[in-house]
Amino acid sequence: MLDVEDLSVSYGAVQALQGVTFQAREGTVTAVLGANGAGKTTLLRTVSGLVKRQSGNVSYGGVELTGLSVENIVRLGISHVPEGRGVIEELTIDENLRLGTLWQFGRQERRSVLDEIYELFPQLAQRKRRMASTLSGGERQMLAIGRALSSKPKLLLLDEPSLGLAPLVTAQIMALIQELARETRLTVVLVEQNVRSALSIAEEAVVINLGRVVIADTAASVAADTELRHLYLGF
Amino acid sequence: MSLFINLTLNGITNGMIFAAVALGLVFIWRATHIVNFSQGSMAMFTTYIAVTLLDRHINYWLVFAAALVAGLVMGGVIEVVLIRPLRGKHALNPVIVTLGLFILLEGLAGSIFGVGNRSFPPAFSQAGLTFGHSTIAFSHFDLFILAAVVILMLGTLVLFRATNMGLRMRAAAFAPEVARLLGVRVGRILTLGWALAAVAGSLAGLLVAPTVSFSPNFMDLILVYAFTAAVVGGLDSPVGALVGGLVTGLSLSYVGGYLGSSLEPLGALAILMVVLSARPEGIFSRPAPRRV
Numbered sequence: 387m388l389d390v391e392d393l394s395v396s397y398g399a400v401q402a403l404q405g406v407t408f409q410a411r412e413g414t415v416t417a418v419l420g421a422n423g424a425g426k427t428t429l430l431r432t433v434s435g436l437v438k439r440q441s442g443n444v445s446y447g448g449v450e451l452t453g454l455s456v457e458n459i460v461r462l463g464i465s466h467v468p469e470g471r472g473v474i475e476e477l478t479i480d481e482n483l484r485l486g487t488l489w490q491f492g493r494q495e496r497r498s499v500l501d502e503i504y505e506l507f508p509q510l511a512q513r514k515r516r517m518a519s520t521l522s523g524g525e526r527q528m529l530a531i532g533r534a535l536s537s538k539p540k541l542l543l544l545d546e547p548s549l550g551l552a553p554l555v556t557a558q559i560m561a562l563i564q565e566l567a568r569e570t571r572l573t574v575v576l577v578e579q580n581v582r583s584a585l586s587i588a589e590e591a592v593v594i595n596l597g598r599v600v601i602a603d604t605a606a607s608v609a610a611d612t613e614l615r616h617l618y619l620g621f
Numbered sequence: 622m623s624l625f626i627n628l629t630l631n632g633i634t635n636g637m638i639f640a641a642v643a644l645g646l647v648f649i650w651r652a653t654h655i656v657n658f659s660q661g662s663m664a665m666f667t668t669y670i671a672v673t674l675l676d677r678h679i680n681y682w683l684v685f686a687a688a689l690v691a692g693l694v695m696g697g698v699i700e701v702v703l704i705r706p707l708r709g710k711h712a713l714n715p716v717i718v719t720l721g722l723f724i725l726l727e728g729l730a731g732s733i734f735g736v737g738n739r740s741f742p743p744a745f746s747q748a749g750l751t752f753g754h755s756t757i758a759f760s761h762f763d764l765f766i767l768a769a770v771v772i773l774m775l776g777t778l779v780l781f782r783a784t785n786m787g788l789r790m791r792a793a794a795f796a797p798e799v800a801r802l803l804g805v806r807v808g809r810i811l812t813l814g815w816a817l818a819a820v821a822g823s824l825a826g827l828l829v830a831p832t833v834s835f836s837p838n839f840m841d842l843i844l845v846y847a848f849t850a851a852v853v854g855g856l857d858s859p860v861g862a863l864v865g866g867l868v869t870g871l872s873l874s875y876v877g878g879y880l881g882s883s884l885e886p887l888g889a890l891a892i893l894m895v896v897l898s899a900r901p902e903g904i905f906s907r908p909a910p911r912r913v
Contacts, residue, residue: 474792
């Protein structure tokens with residue numbers, strides 16, 4: 387379980403997060419929603435160690451994450467797919483995927499993990515040796531998610547996977563995320579602007595506004611709260 | 622005709638040395654986006670270590686290896702002690718530090734090893750090879766220079782293209798933050814980049830030293846030419862360093878041979894100006910997209 391407690395982060399004079407508290411349970415999808423600039427990306431970046439907190443705690447499975455380096459947080463089984471996908475264009479598809487496996491698997495194991503990923507994303511398997519820059523937006527998102535999965539994470543942090551994707555592709559990706567959480571007990575924290583898609587697959591939802599948590603409840607009750615939706619989620 | 626052949630051979634040999642130093646600049650540029658002005662003086666320092674060991678009658682090849690290892694350690698230590706604390710600061714800060722290091726190392730070498738000229742014995746004969754009745758400006762030692770740099774280049778190619786460490790190094794160079802999120806210990810990769818750069822530099826120092834009578838500033842002009850080579854090649858491409866080295870070496874050799882050797886530095890300036898105005902990103906580098 388991911389446990390964020392009273393977390394505050396500031397960039398100089400700008401308070402990006404203030405007293406954020408929520409949990410993400412094992413095997414569930416937790417949607418983090420809110421307008422542009424609400425602090426969603428900062429929240430993920432703080433969990434994965436890219437941004438230093440000001441105060442508060444972040445722990446995963448009882449292990450305190452604050453103070454650990456990004457590289458060591460990864461080694462606890464936490465995988466972060468950054469906004470804009472973070473596919474390394476100068477590397478091939480296979481190299482991108484392999485990169486996620488280097489810190490833990492031997493040669494044999496690595497091959498079988500990558501085969502699993504290619505089975506999940508056949509489009510990538512056909513073009514292993516091509517540069518990642520040749521992929522379309524949807525394929526890049528698949529590569530980014532596949533690469534995050536190649537380290538066999540227990541917690542997946544996804545930052546706007548639907549950004550710039552066609553509705554059909556978004557639906558495919560969301561279905562995949564839901565399936566992964568259900569079948570592999572993966573814990574997913576999903577930051578999304580695409581509120582409807584996110585709520586359709588999430589069990590829990592956290593709504594953030596100007597760095598503060600407005601509500602943390604089940605996705606169903608957030609979706610049902612008309613006033614909340616109008617005020618913070620724009621539909 | 623024989624002048625042209627000799628100038629060409631001479632240009633290739635010099636070009637290979639420029640390429641080795643340029644490769645060091647490329648390693649550091651790729652890893653930390655710093656132009657390392659101390660690349661030459663680091664190489665000078667390890668060459669002095671080598672000549673000091675040779676004075677004590679230690680086996681030549683053992684000394685050769687020791688100088689390369691000294692470079693490896695020196696490069697790594699410099700990154701950890703001087704460069705790493707400046708990460709996240711203004712990009713000019715580490716560049717100024719490398720300039721300071723350049724002055725410091727030359728001063729230090731002067732006070733430790735003396736400022737007088739020294740000579741370094743070559744590993745192989747420096748007499749020009751003879752074919753029938755004609756002797757060309759290419760010796761066994763030149764052949765050794767050629768082979769050593771080719772091995773260095775091939776080693777680099779294999780490291781980058783065929784090993785997991787090379788994959789980590791490329792990822793760290795292209796997208797350091799993403800690399801960290803994938804578990805790559807980027808800090809160590811940067812240290813390794815500096816260490817390997819210093820090895821390439823040390824090798825160049827050992828290859829140049831026997832051809833000159835050297836003093837603590839003997840790598841200065843070579844660094845200028847190597848910088849030209851690296852810029853011609855594109856600063857972040859190892860293949861570019863090799864091609865840039867050869868282009869620079871050959872051009873300067875022709876300029877020196879046909880127009881006079883005092884014009885060589887001007888030749889380097891001319892090459893820089895032509896390349897920077899025609900293709901500012903260098904021949905082998907892709908133009909970086911500008912963020913809007």
